[in-house]
Amino acid sequence: MKISKAVPEDYEELHILEQEWVKEGISPLMTGYNKKDFVKEMKNSTVFLAKKNNKIIGYLTCKIRTAKEDNSVHSIKKGTKYADIDSLYVKKNYRNKKVGTALLKHCLKELEKAGYERTILSADSKEMDKLIKFYEKHGFKVLFTRMMLVNKK
Numbered sequence: 001m002k003i004s005k006a007v008p009e010d011y012e013e014l015h016i017l018e019q020e021w022v023k024e025g026i027s028p029l030m031t032g033y034n035k036k037d038f039v040k041e042m043k044n045s046t047v048f049l050a051k052k053n054n055k056i057i058g059y060l061t062c063k064i065r066t067a068k069e070d071n072s073v074h075s076i077k078k079g080t081k082y083a084d085i086d087s088l089y090v091k092k093n094y095r096n097k098k099v100g101t102a103l104l105k106h107c108l109k110e111l112e113k114a115g116y117e118r119t120i121l122s123a124d125s126k127e128m129d130k131l132i133k134f135y136e137k138h139g140f141k142v143l144f145t146r147m148m149l150v151n152k153k
Contacts, residue, residue, distance in 0.1 A: 001099065003106045006047035006059070011039050013056050014047070021089045027124050045086065048107050050099045058090035060103040062111070062119075076118055083111045085121035104138055 006014065015038045022032040033041060042061070050058040063084045067076045076082050085107065090099045111119055121140065125131040132142060 001050055001052050001057070001102065003102055004049055004051065006042065006049050008039075008043075010047075010049060010056065011042050014038075014042060014049075014059060017056060017059065017089060017091065020091070024092065026126055046107075046110075048103050048110075050090070050094075050103050052094070057094045058099045058103055059087070060085065060089075060107050061087040062107055064116070076120075080118070081116065082118040082120065083116045085119060088123075100134065101138070108138070 012035075015033075015035055018032055018038060021027065032038075045061040045063050048060045048062075049056050063086055065082055065084050067078050067080045067082065069078050085104075088100055088103060090103075108119065119140075121135065123131055123135070136142075
């Protein structure tokens with residue numbers, strides 16, 4: 001397995017993976033993008049790929065942001081640049097084989113080299129306990145819980 005940065009030639013295969021993610025239904029809030037919006041999103045992100053036999057088996061997207069105001073929840077002061085991990089997906093048949101760990105460790109190492117002190121993420125899954133344990137194992141801490149109620153009509 002090889003971890004590398006995505007290039008525009010990878011976007012089509014990435015979009016197919018994103019559609020797989022949506023179909024799986026493992027992230028209830030995941031709705032997916034049309035191809036044009038997906039490409040725009042990829043261009044505005046740093047994307048790391050896990051490849052095996054030249055096929056993408058997983059990816060992680062990360063954005064660099066600047067705090068627009070003091071954020072006491074994340075301990076980030078106005079004007080501070082920080083990283084925001086947006087997506088981490090591994091194809092079903094490659095899960096529990098350290099692919100997600102490799103992507104996350106690679107991303108965090110790159111962010112540390114670049115001097116970012118804070119990395120945040122938001123995630124949803126039908127298996128939240130498993131998801132939280134995964135990120136806690138890599139040093140993340142749960143800061144708050146956000147819940148949603150959808151009224152049925």
